Amino acid sequence: MTLVIAPAPAATRSPADQALDLLLARRSPWPLAEPVPSEAELQRAFAAAMCAPDHGALRPWRFVLVRGAARERLGDLFVQAARLRDPEGDAERFRRKALVAPLLVAVVAHVQPHPKVPEVEQTVATGAATMNLLNALHLQGYGCFWVSGPNAYDPTVQAGLGLAANEQLLGFVYVGTPQDGGTRPSGRADPAPHVREWSGPQAR
Ligand SMILES: Cc1cc2nc3c(=O)[nH]c(=O)nc-3n(C[C@H](O)[C@H](O)[C@H](O)COP(=O)(O)O)c2cc1C
16 A cells, blocks of 8 residues: 655645644654743643543543743753662753753653453553644644653652653653754654554464
């Protein structure tokens, strides 16, 4: 199967084509700086997150905004956690990770026991909601960069952010305005090797 991504001729570009062009142009730009999205823009982006597919309508996603002076406190938390992970290491270097963008959104999967919706589906739904958030912010002209790293998997960081025992921290989305054009070279894979057609069980 050959998939070809080709823009339609400019004269015939429908709004849907143009929206798809914007989606195809999404990147994770770096660095990011002020301005951050307005409250109205954030609300629209979180509304897009709520459109993610969601088995059982569990709404397992939680988003925790960290901005302004709270980033300094998150930096303190990162340093504290790093000291506990490695008392001999350079814990201070983790402080920067809270300060490198003007807005951070911690991504949390709130996983509940459910007879029909296993944990993995709730985690994936949270990822889908986060992708909608990234795309909605991108469409409004902002840049996002999703990171995990040691902080995301650290119980001290998770507790400091107020996560319950049934909540997973899936990383942090850095949000801001791309600087210097904001484009990091970032290739896109040819979809063909990732997609195949199935027409029935293979003969053994
Ligand atoms: C859950 C998750 C965690 C990630 N963590 C990191 C990370 O810690 N460091 C990093 O450089 N990229 C990380 N990435 C990848 C970047 O967000 C980004 O997708 C990658 O740099 C490719 O850039 P692009 O989105 O422009 O193609 C992560 C992505 C996901 C989905």
